[in-house]
Amino acid sequence: MRKARRPAMFKSLQKSIASIVLLSLWLNIAGLSLGIIAQESKQQEKTEKTQKDNNKKQKEEKKNQQKESQSNKTLSEKEDPSMIGKRNINKGDGFFAWLGGSKENEIKIGRQLAAQIEQEVKIVDDPLVSEYINRVGQNLVLHSDAKIPFTIKVVEDDEVNAFSIPGGFLYVNTGLILATDNEAELASVMAHEIAHVAARHAIENYGKARLLSAGILAGIIFGGPITSTILQNAGGLGEGLAYLHFSRGAEIEADMLGAQYLYAAGYDPTAMATMFEKLAAQNRKKPNSVKKLFSTHPPSSERRDKVLSLISKFPEKQEYIVSTSEFQRVKEHLMRLTNAKAIALANSDQDNSRPTLKRRQPDTTNPDEKKDDQPPQLKRRSPEPTPSPNQNP
Numbered sequence: 001m002r003k004a005r006r007p008a009m010f011k012s013l014q015k016s017i018a019s020i021v022l023l024s025l026w027l028n029i030a031g032l033s034l035g036i037i038a039q040e041s042k043q044q045e046k047t048e049k050t051q052k053d054n055n056k057k058q059k060e061e062k063k064n065q066q067k068e069s070q071s072n073k074t075l076s077e078k079e080d081p082s083m084i085g086k087r088n089i090n091k092g093d094g095f096f097a098w099l100g101g102s103k104e105n106e107i108k109i110g111r112q113l114a115a116q117i118e119q120e121v122k123i124v125d126d127p128l129v130s131e132y133i134n135r136v137g138q139n140l141v142l143h144s145d146a147k148i149p150f151t152i153k154v155v156e157d158d159e160v161n162a163f164s165i166p167g168g169f170l171y172v173n174t175g176l177i178l179a180t181d182n183e184a185e186l187a188s189v190m191a192h193e194i195a196h197v198a199a200r201h202a203i204e205n206y207g208k209a210r211l212l213s214a215g216i217l218a219g220i221i222f223g224g225p226i227t228s229t230i231l232q233n234a235g236g237l238g239e240g241l242a243y244l245h246f247s248r249g250a251e252i253e254a255d256m257l258g259a260q261y262l263y264a265a266g267y268d269p270t271a272m273a274t275m276f277e278k279l280a281a282q283n284r285k286k287p288n289s290v291k292k293l294f295s296t297h298p299p300s301s302e303r304r305d306k307v308l309s310l311i312s313k314f315p316e317k318q319e320y321i322v323s324t325s326e327f328q329r330v331k332e333h334l335m336r337l338t339n340a341k342a343i344a345l346a347n348s349d350q351d352n353s354r355p356t357l358k359r360r361q362p363d364t365t366n367p368d369e370k371k372d373d374q375p376p377q378l379k380r381r382s383p384e385p386t387p388s389p390n391q392n393p
Contacts (some may be wrong), residue, residue: 073245075313081260089145089199089257103148104205105107110167114151117171124154124174128335132330133172136183140191141168143264145257152190158338160282164193166202174334179282182323184271188262192272195257255307268313268320276304 077083124130130153130233137152150168157173166172170193172186180186196202255272263269 183327188272191258
């Protein structure tokens with residue numbers, strides 16, 4: 001009986017031992033797996049931490065670079081496009097602007113000048129041209145510091161020019177439209193002129209002239225032929241386009257403001273610098289074509305460089321307007337009109353250069369009916385008879 005129990009107990013013990021061994025082996029394997037997993041998890045955490053540290057470091061470096069870049073590109077209030085319409089750009093020139101009069105007076109002066117100008121120039125009444133130029137100009141005015149409404153017209157003139165007068169009157173020559181290669185270049189000249197009005201440059205000149213006139217008048221009161229002569233030759237506001245000859249400082253200020261207006265309206269502001277170069281080249285090639293523009297707005301490398309320096313500080317945009325299909329359509333339309341007029345003028349000149357000959361039609365009328373229309377009849381004098389030798393004298 002005892003002998004029979006021993007094998008059974010032995011077998012049970014073997015099974016228990018085997019189970020324990022298997023359990024131990026499984027636990028070892030499981031522990032090893034868990035260790036590997038834990039190690040991998042730690043490694044992953046370490047990698048992630050390193051990556052986070054690197055990202056943080058890169059962000060800090062980028063932030064520092066941006067700060068450094070911003071410190072090198074600091075914009076003053078007068079240079080910052082985001083301040084357009086929120087700033088007073090005439091702080092330093094208030095006295096002369098005050099002498100020039102209020103905004104209401106400025107508009108009144110502008111209307112008087114505009115009436116005189118429009119008596120002497122031909123305004124383009126073609127809707128395709130005038131409406132397009134007005135849209136481009138009014139969009140620039142909307143993105144400017146101007147505090148008065150604008151009236152924008154096109155002048156039929158081949159000269160490359162545009163000019164503005166007090167009170168928000170802007171005139172653009174057809175020659176300027178044809179000379180530009182894209183809308184941004186055209187807008188750059190218009191933005192410059194709008195800036196002159198926004199900064200009240202002409203009104204400041206008018207105020208200075210009034211101050212000068214007051215000094216001349218005082219000189220006359222106290223006597224002096226020189227001052228009297230000056231007053232006689234000074235002219236009045238009727239000859240007021242002299243107020244459009246701006247100082248170097250006023251020109252640079254109009255460039256700075258105009259570049260901002262271009263940028264704010266969505267145009268490529270570098271078009272202003274490009275236009276400087278183009279006008280300089282045009283002046284070398286055909287000086288007479290830009291004579292008026294150069295007399296009132298002489299370009300220079302200094303002005304171009306200042307504009308490019310300012311533009312480099314503007315926040316970058318994803319895209320800029322350079323040109324539009326409407327610009328090309330208007331320019332082509334103007335070219336057709338200009339060519340048609342040139343051909344008509346050439347034909348007219350050609351006809352006028354030759355003498356007009358008209359042959360006399362043969363006269364078939366009865367002489368008795370219309371003697372007055374007959375050409376004068378000429379009768380030759382008969383030769384005198386030769387005296388004979390026998391005749392006495």
